[in-house]
Amino acid sequence: MKALVFLMLTALLAPAPSLRAADARANWEANCVPCHGKEGRADTAMGRALKAKNLTDPKAQAEFSDAQAGESIKNGVKKNGAVTMKAFGDKLSEDEIKALVAYVRTLKR
Numbered sequence: 001m002k003a004l005v006f007l008m009l010t011a012l013l014a015p016a017p018s019l020r021a022a023d024a025r026a027n028w029e030a031n032c033v034p035c036h037g038k039e040g041r042a043d044t045a046m047g048r049a050l051k052a053k054n055l056t057d058p059k060a061q062a063e064f065s066d067a068q069a070g071e072s073i074k075n076g077v078k079k080n081g082a083v084t085m086k087a088f089g090d091k092l093s094e095d096e097i098k099a100l101v102a103y104v105r106t107l108k109r
């Protein structure tokens with residue numbers, strides 16, 4: 001019985017893939033756009049000031065692995081000891097971070 005309840009709960013709680021993609025876009029727009037820009041071009045004042053990469057550029061995308069991207073989103077990015085991208089590990093779940101990495105990959109043009 002316990003196992004059945006657990007199964008039912010996980011089925012209820014596991015979001016559908018399309019929902020996760022929508023979540024990732026919402027999370028991107030809520031947290032990442034000020035620096036990375038809506039389309040990932042980093043064409044914002046903060047993006048330029050912090051020298052964020054143009055994530056639509058395949059070369060920029062090739063410079064980090066999915067694991068590194070997840071790590072950067074979770075723990076932030078530092079350059080010469082200064083935080084350039086803040087950490088989101090306290091705000092976003094592992095799943096949300098994974099979905100954001102996948103979303104970042106879709107920005108490539």
Ligand code: HEC
Nearest residue numbers: 031032035050051052053064068069072077084085100104
């Ligand atoms: C305060 C500005 C800022 C915010 C907000 C921000 N970033 Fe960044 N991000 C940067 C900078 C600066 C870098 C380092 C330069 C680069 O790689 O573009 C970076 C790097 C990255 C990288 C490349 C990782 C690597 O290891 O090279 C990814 C992926 C990324 N950010 C995703 C995100 C996501 C997803 C969010 C929102 C949850 C986010 N960023 C929010 C500024 C920001």
